[in-house]
Amino acid sequence: MNPAEELNVIIxxxxxxxxxxKKGRAIFFPKQGIISQSLxxxxxxxxxxxxxAVEKDGTAMRLNSIAERIKLNPQDVFTYASSYGKLELREKxxxxxxxxxxxxxxxxxxxIITNGLTHGLSLVGYLFVDAGEEIITTDLFWGNYKxxxxxxxxxxxxxxxxxxxxxxDLAAFKEKLSEKKSKKIVLLNFPNNPTGYTPTKxxxxxxxxxxxxxxxxxxxxxxxxxxxxxxxxxxxxxxESLFSLLADLHExxxxxxxxxxxxxxxxxxxxxxxxxxxxxxxxxxxxxxxxDKTAGAVRGNISNASHLSQSLVLESLRSKxxxxxxxxxxxxxEERFTTVKEILKEEKYQEYFTTFPFNxxxxxxxxxxxxxxxxxxxxxxxxxxxxxxxxxxMIRVSFSSVPKEKIKKLFENIYKASQKCA
Numbered sequence: 368m369n370p371a372e373e374l375n376v377i378i379x380x381x382x383x384x385x386x387x388x389k390k391g392r393a394i395f396f397p398k399q400g401i402i403s404q405s406l407x408x409x410x411x412x413x414x415x416x417x418x419x420a421v422e423k424d425g426t427a428m429r430l431n432s433i434a435e436r437i438k439l440n441p442q443d444v445f446t447y448a449s450s451y452g453k454l455e456l457r458e459k460x461x462x463x464x465x466x467x468x469x470x471x472x473x474x475x476x477x478x479i480i481t482n483g484l485t486h487g488l489s490l491v492g493y494l495f496v497d498a499g500e501e502i503i504t505t506d507l508f509w510g511n512y513k514x515x516x517x518x519x520x521x522x523x524x525x526x527x528x529x530x531x532x533x534x535x536d537l538a539a540f541k542e543k544l545s546e547k548k549s550k551k552i553v554l555l556n557f558p559n560n561p562t563g564y565t566p567t568k569x570x571x572x573x574x575x576x577x578x579x580x581x582x583x584x585x586x587x588x589x590x591x592x593x594x595x596x597x598x599x600x601x602x603x604x605x606x607e608s609l610f611s612l613l614a615d616l617h618e619x620x621x622x623x624x625x626x627x628x629x630x631x632x633x634x635x636x637x638x639x640x641x642x643x644x645x646x647x648x649x650x651x652x653x654x655x656x657x658x659d660k661t662a663g664a665v666r667g668n669i670s671n672a673s674h675l676s677q678s679l680v681l682e683s684l685r686s687k688x689x690x691x692x693x694x695x696x697x698x699x700x701e702e703r704f705t706t707v708k709e710i711l712k713e714e715k716y717q718e719y720f721t722t723f724p725f726n727x728x729x730x731x732x733x734x735x736x737x738x739x740x741x742x743x744x745x746x747x748x749x750x751x752x753x754x755x756x757x758x759x760x761m762i763r764v765s766f767s768s769v770p771k772e773k774i775k776k777l778f779e780n781i782y783k784a785s786q787k788c789a
Contacts, residue, residue: 370395374656381653382619383646386550386589387660388520391494396450396663419446439678448674450666451658452480452641456681460641463684464624467598468607473615475624476654478641479661482672484595485511487625487640492520493664494657495552495589501525503543504554507562507723507732509593512554522552529562533724535570541577544586551586553578555609556593558600558728561756561763565727571605575612582619594626599697601704602726614645621646628680630729633696637676700729703766706774707731716778719785720762729767735760735785742788743781750787751780 368376371393378384384392405416420428427445437444451457457477464478465471481487496502498521504512506526516522527543528536544551555574557565566574582588592610600606613622627640644657665671683689711722719738725731735743740757747753756763762781769777 370397370399374659378653378656381646381649382587383621383649383653383657385587386495386621388493388495388497388500390664391660394493394660394663394667396659396666437675439675439682443678444675446674448480448671448677449662450671451662452478452672453674453677453681456480456639456677456684457641459681459684461643464610464626464643468611470607471611471614473645473647474649474651474654475614476644476658478643479658479665480672480677481627481640481642481665482669483638484593484625484627484629484640485515486638486669486672487627487642488512488515488591488593489519490642490661490664491591491623491625492516492522493668494660496520496522499523500550500552501548502552502554503527505529505556505559507559509556509560529559530564530724535564535566535574537570537573537577540574544577544581549585549587551581551588552591553588554591554593556595557605557609558596558726560595560728561730561758561761562723562732563725563728563730564723565600565604567603568605571609571612575609575616578613578620579617582617585619587619589621589623591623591625594624596630596728597626598631598693599700599729600727601701604726610643610645615647618647628683632680632683632693634676634680634683637679638673639676639680640672699771700767703769703771703774706771707764707766707778710775710778716782719782719789723761729765731764731766732758733762733764733781735762738785738788743784746784746787747780751784753777753780753784755781 374395375384375392408414408416422428426441429441429445434441457480460478461475464475481490492515496516501523502516503525507529512524517524525543528539530536531538544553578588578590590613592608594608597608608624610622610624613620622645624643625640628634628637629640642661644654720733720735723732723734740760740762743762744755744757747755766774
């Protein structure tokens with residue numbers, strides 16, 4: 368029996384086995400060979416197994432021009448990290464998931480560390496998406512999903528209407544999820560990119576109830592929670608990840624949480640993401656199968672994420688000032704959000720655009736009234752020295768990147784540009 372088959376035997380009677388793609392079933396983490404032999408030699412007087420260069424004192428060889436700029440222990444910087452990720456960081460992040468989601472019940476896996484959230488989403492595609500399979504998501508979505516799921520894994524994004532009036536379109540979601548297929552892949556991104564919307568507590572509970580209804584009807588469902596902007600909640604919305612409601616929902620539901628330090632800790636360039644699994648009735652041993660398969664996919668793709676980045680994130684999480692610092696940054700973004708809300712109360716703006724619902728995250732979207740969004744964007748660049756993102760029929764505004772003092776001017780410029788293009 369090969370290593371992949373050994374893993375598959377453990378989960379053969381669980382829904383997760385039926386949810387795995389062909390690649391997902393075939394992948395494993397190579398516990399034998401170079402890795403196991405290197406572990407067996409760890410601590411020996413002479414260790415000629417590991418593929419790095421070392422100094423006479425046994426520490427990682429390094430250039431002083433780099434080392435002198437980094438305060439961390441060289442062994443936390445220059446050596447390879449595990450394909451699973453730095454164990455201390457994985458354990459700390461798991462504890463953080465429980466802290467930030469007090470409603471979370473049941474066992475969850477140890478997070479596997481990825482090279483940012485995009486890599487985490489790509490690993491989900493690797494593990495669960497076969498060619499031609501649909502990924503159900505909102506029709507207002509992050510454009511990179513197309514590259515990740517359609518171009519890389521030949522899946523197909525299948526959309527439902529995002530909003531009805533000023534809230535989440537629950538009826539559209541229920542109708543889409545009720546389409547006849549036994550295996551379903553659902554991708555939910557809150558706070559949403561591009562709209563900056565998070566469901567209310569009532570909406571979140573109804574979303575989960577719809578998923579449970581389909582699971583009880585026999586559908587096998589993997590639900591991917593893209594929590595890139597988690598925690599940036601400015602109004603009365605559901606304050607936890609949907610993952611906390613899904614983790615112990617039903618035996619036919621596998622919950623996958625994609626999150627990380629990128630936005631939560633304002634470290635976009637460090638590229639530290641996480642992928643965590645949960646499913647009702649799944650044991651630690653069964654969850655470890657998913658950890659092993661994910662680590663195998665990491666090993667075969669990028670080997671491991673940056674050790675330096677992981678160590679920096681871990682040190683930050685351990686800092687006594689961490690929560691205070693996060694609160695300070697949150698306050699800045701919240702003030703920008705509040706300023707946008709106040710400015711857009713002016714009736715004159717409604718002549719050319721309305722807003723999609725927004726209550727969280729980095730973004731908000733303007734729904735243009737019969738005006739070409741790309742034309743407006745070009746006028747903003749050429750005549751008003753202002754940059755925004757144009758999408759079909761709308762403009763995405765990243766208020767997170769605009770100082771509070773310039774937000775009024777930003778919307779005045781959009782108003783004037785829309786006037787010129789009307």
